[in-house]
Amino acid sequence: MSRVERGLEITFYPDGSKVLERSGPKSQHLYLIRKGGVRLERDGQPILHLEEGEAFGYPSLLSQDAPAFDVVAEEDLLVYRWPREVFQKLLEYSAFAEFFTRGLAERLRLATRAEGLGMVNLDLALPVGELITRPPVFVPRPSTIGEAAQVMRSHQISSVLVEGEPLGILTDRDLRNRVLAAGKGPETPLVEIMSTPVKTLPASTPLFEALSFMVSQGIHHLPLEQDGKIIGLVTDTVFMRQQTKSPLYLLRRLERTRNPSDLAGYGTELTGVAESLLSGGLGASEIGRSVSSLNDQLIRILLRLGEDRLGPPPSAYSWIVFGSEGRMEQALLTDQDNALIYEVDSPEAAAYFEQLAQLVVEGLIQAGFPPCPGGYMAINWCKPISEWEQLFQSWIEVPKPQELLEAQIFFDFRAVHGQLSLEPLERVLASSADRGIFLAQLARASLQFRPPIGFFRQIKEDDGGVDIKKGGIAPIVSLARVYALEARSQARATLERLQAAARENKLSQDGAETLMEAFGFLMRLRLREQLASLGRNEAPGNKVLLERLSPLERRHLKEAFLQVREMQEAMSNRFHTDRLG
Amino acid sequence: MNLWPFSKSPAWNEVNYWALDLETSGLSPSDQILSVGMVPIRHGRIEYGAHYYSLVHPVRFDALSAEGIKAHHILPRELESAPPLGQVLDEIQQRIGDNILLLHYGSVDLGFLQRSFKALGRPWIKPLVVDTVLLLARLGERRRQLEPHTKPFPTGLAAARAALGLPGHIEHHALWDALATAELFLVLRNQLRARTLRQFVR
Incomplete structure (x- = not known):
């Protein structure tokens, strides 16, 4: 060990500095991270993050080739490093040599895979x-x-x-x-x-x-x-x-439903599906799409069962979902957010659809969907399309700040079942792009929650942890909503909205990518923590404990929060929300 | 007080530092130095390989307390073969030379060094001292200007390191504490955005 001590140097690199350069000078040292982390990059694309206790620089040291990646310090980095002579002496110990050559193989595998498939789990990314x-x-x-x-x-x-x-x-x-x-x-x-x-x-x-x-x-x-x-x-x-916990397996089960009581246990099985997709390496948005498709199917089945029982509907209708369901961003069973829109305004239709809504909402509760605490369910929101049009118009033409805070989730509506065209509502929504006051009020609503970051860039943790929904997910969702409406996009999913906004130059490409990345990270982190809570028989929430995160994840979280804060400031400046009454 | 020995302040990483820590039998002036650890910083890098560590043969063995041993884990038996204080002071003096002495809570260790020099009838070497506790206080003040309600940084070595995101280390061992101080210094230097030596000693 004295040989190890003799050559040891400890160096500090500020955030963002390059420790090694791809195709640059060969590495002369073996590096071990003492504090902070590094990012291995290729053409600016992050390939791998290394954190405390992990080593780098040795592939180049072993092969005597130029480094295969840029190695960039993430935050303040303190590294221990040993010169080549010491490293080579140490390789004479077989256990030591094996450790490093194994790591080398892994790194090489990553280097080739990073170009094709990204970091997605191989099985599910297979053609x-x-x-x-x-x-x-x-x-x-x-x-x-x-x-x-x-x-x-x-x-x-x-x-x-x-x-x-x-x-x-x-x-x-x-x-x-x-x-x-x-x-x-x-x-x-x-x-x-x-x-x-x-x-x-x-x-x-x-x-x-x-x-x-x-x-x-x-x-x-x-x-x-x-x-x-x-x-x-x-x-x-x-x-x-x-895959035994495949979405298709659950779909088959849904199709066998003859009675809402067959649905008991659906929620648990859906959790299993989300879990298996997460461990399959899928991103939160893909998992959200898959889970939402299943939930859509569930709703369609309940509506068909309802129609079987009540007889054919007296008017065309559409069952809509909104909020995270509308955006297809649910991963676990969250509160129901649904409504019913029918065409013909008649007492007969009102009575029929009220009953239909009742049956479906009850069925959803049986399947494990908790009722919406705010009451945004079709049993309360069952109206003819003429009334819906007026409602949307009043939100957009005479925006009231308090009302918008609640109503904004309706702008994420998505039709799940029914023949009725919702084009009139889409038209009203599209008209909002020309309503400066409305957009400004909506922008202000998007600033309702702020990321929990102090002046010194540290994350502020409350009792029970950091609320990543209020601190990050909800702000990004609402920012994307404002930008998408301004860009006249009919997209609902947050990632698609951000892309659409960037295409229409309402948001810079960089800004959009930054938010998309932060959103993906936060959604995945939340899903993982929620599944872990369920595994411990605890109710899944939106808070994460910093101590449960790795140093690297803590840094990512902080970075995501900082980016959200920056984008909120940009939004505030863009719409002068400070000048609103 | 030291007079500024340089006409123009050099860049912080143009000068060499020796982080130093002592383990002593207690904190009163009559206590004795039991071990010393020193780690150099050259060109802004900690050269751990050039460290110095030594136990010190105490003058009075009977004065070693059980509590002291519990704190610093140095057993009387280990001290028997250790070099005498004079020899260790030579090693310290030779290393410090014209370099900067880097201490955490400087006044305590400095007091012991000064008294030891005096006790052996040697002139005190008056090194230029950078104290990481003072740097911490300065960083804390800066932070309070932005966020008036934040608490000052803790001054204990381990707690201060934790507050700045540095990992734990083996405490109350002269060499590891000296190394821990050197690491803390590199982080503080960056956070204070200090570029010249003068910015540490002001």
Whole structure:
């Protein structure tokens, strides 16, 4: 050990300084992080974060090549370093050598992977085409159902494709539901029964995208195309083999629902799905999309059950969700935020939809969705579209600050089910881009919560931890909402809104990316902490304890908060919110 | 008070520092130095490899208290073979030379050094001293100008380090405390945005 001591130097690097440069001089030292952290970067893209107790500089030292990454200090960095001679002497100890060569392999793997797939878990990022096991089987379009069924039996497959334009598909499920159950025979022409046009995706689509596509479309067989040709087909069973807690598994369960009481336990299973997606390395927005698609499906099923019970609806309608559901940013079951809009303003319609809303809201509660404490549920918000139009107009034309604080979540509305077009509401919303006062009031509402950061850039922690919803997530969501409305975008998801705002130059590209990154980090952190709370049988909340975070995560959190604060200031200056009464 | 020995203040990293810490048998003037640790900072880098550490053979063995041993973990047996104070003072003096002495809570250790020099009839070397506790106070004042209600930084070495985000270290060991002081100094230097030596001694 005295040899180690002799060569040891301790150096301090201020935040942002480059310790090693990619393709620059070879590393002359082995570095060990004592305080702070470093970011390995390639062309400004962060590849890996290293924190206290981790080493760097040795791949270049071992290979005698130029460093493969830029090594940039994150915050104030204190490193221990040893010169090459000491390192080489130490490599004579086998345990020491093994430790470093193993780390080297890992680093090299990262270096190659960083270019293609990013840091996403390999399994779910795989092109879906890789799951194809056999070429597709086609039957001629003029066939009968009986002939098609024979082809399926001889190939032992659960679906066949139907030749011709547009492409059709026949599945096991169709044979049962549309043929046998409908009292039809084997002589029925195939074209009467098949689904067409078939929904397909390119074979290069990432596994996860394909998965969410199948969930959102409610399909179990997905033909894949390449160069304009169908090259094969994947079924949901393939996915389920891959993952027991798959969204498709839960989708199947939903489809078997005959009675709202079948839904008990849905919430728990949904948590399992979120957990498996999180550990699969997916980002919070992808998980949110997947979970929201499932919840949408749940609502559709409840509405169908309701309609079965109450008879056909007396008027066209639309069931909408808003808030985080509207933005597809839910990951766990959060409070219900829903409403019902119907076309014809009649007492008969009012009575019918009130009952329908009651059934669905109760069903959602049974499935594990807590009621909304603010009462934003379809049982209270069930109105003809004319009233909704007036409501939206009054919010936008005569904005009242207190009202907007509550009403702003309605601007995230998204139709989940129903025939009624919501174009009138979209038009009112689009008109808000020309209402300076409205935008300014909405901007002010977006400044309601501030990140908990002191002047000395430290995070302020309350009892029970740091509230990352109030401190970061909610501010970013509301900033994105203002920018998107100003840009006349119909996007709802926060990330899409920020992108749309940047495209329309309402927000700089840098600003948008900064907020998107902070948002992704905070959402993922919250989801992880909420799942951990559930694992401890505690209610999931929005607070995180700083002591539970790694030093690196604490720094990221601080950085995210600082960025939110900066963007809030920019928003305040842009709309002169300080001058509002 | 030292007269400024340089005509123009050099950059902070153009001069060499020796972080020093003593373990003593107690805190009263009659107590004795038991160990000394020194770590140099050259070109703004801590050169730990050039450190100096030594136990000190006490003049009076009987004066070693059980509490003292509990605090600094130095056993009387270990001190038997240690070099005498005079030899250790030589080593200290030779290292400090014209360099800056870096101390945490300087007055205590400085008092012991001065008394030891005097006791052996040597002239006191009057080094230029930078005290990390004073730097902490200055950083605290600066912070209070922006945020009047923040508390001052704690002055204990471990607590001060923790307040600035530095990890824990083995306490009450002269060498580790000297190293801990040197690390603290590098962080404080950056936070104070100090560029010249004069900014530490003012």
